[in-house]
Amino acid sequence: MAINDPIGDLITRIRNAQMRRHSKTVVPASKLRGWVLDVLAAEGYIRGYARVEKEGEKPTFEVELKYFDGEPVISNIKRVSKPGRRVYSSVSELAPVRNGLGISILSTPKGVMSDQAARAANVGGEVLCQVY
Template sequence: MSFTDPIGDMLTRIRNAQMRRRTSVSTPASTLRGRVLDVLKSEGFIRGYTETRNENGSGEFEIELKYSENVPVIRTIERVSRPGRRVYASAKNIPSVANGLGVSVLSTPKGVMADHEARSQNVGGEVLCRVF
């Protein structure tokens, strides 16, 4: 199965699973998806994730979703930069999300990181998604 937007697919799976109040959701594994999940975990939006291997050798991430009093911790998760329209931000123009309550996930030359970390390292990059 070929995806044109693997990050968008993962975000949609998370969004749909939270609407159905699922405790976990699975998505195909890739390095970029793993880095985005690392940022979501470090920022406290998901409990964690584990990688498993299928019989055919392909990997899969099992993402544990996080709830607070039966309300999803992730209120909004949206894709910013898409294959049809890439969005980049310089170190000085990284957008803040919900006055600092949310996080923008950026793909920078120093790796995938949250917006506040990119600002502190004075590095810009592609804005992958926005979470709050």
């Protein structure tokens, strides 16, 4: 099955797994998905992920979801820039998510990073998603 929006697919799989209180979810592997998962792991929204390669199958990421007191750490995750409408932001236009309690994940010329890292590196880019 062809996936037109790989980041949207990743976000939906994480959201659906957390609604069902799964401890892990499986996502098709790609570089961009790996970079987004790196940011989520570094910011503490997921426990981590591992690349799984089986004989005769395409590689996947096994994402370990994080819960606190039985509730998911990610209360809301939403796609901002979509294939039909790309959203770009300069460093001066990056607004904090939930007054700094959440993050935006950006694709910048210096790589995929959180909004705080983008402000520190003084770069803007495509706003992929918001997490809080």
